Amino acid sequence: MNLLWHYKEFDELTSAELYEILSLRVTVFMVEQDCLYNEVDGKDPKCSHLWCTMDGKILAYCRIVPPGVSYEVPSFGRVVSHPEARHLKLGHQLMRNAIEIIQNHFQTSQIKISAQTYLKNFYAQYGFEQTSEEYLEDGLPHMEMLRN
Structure with a gap:
């Protein structure tokens, strides 16, 4: 298995990378989870982007959100x-990588x-x-969580 991890600022993304990222997000969040919301929310240009590919196909992704964009502390979303690719359990490596990036880039372990x-x-x-108490975000139950 030839997995490659990528980390780029928004302005470094190629148009093909951005297309594949948005395509995966829409496929899962809007089609699979049947959730209609504004996927292109204006935050992507302010964020960095972390993803994993195999044979050029994006298998896992998250965006790293700097302080002041979503919360007063760094976040990811x-x-x-x-x-x-869910059987590969890439979410665990994605979390470890995202946390490490936030700790190194923003010099904090606090993530909301x-x-x-x-x-x-x-x-x-x-x-x-x-x-926080549970709340509805885009029609799905959510909660705020904090890592110190």
């Missing part, structure tokens, strides 16, 4: 795995996220604790 409620235990494995 749009965490997604390709439906055909808006997590789909069903993923609470997944994020808890990486030190995230629930800090």
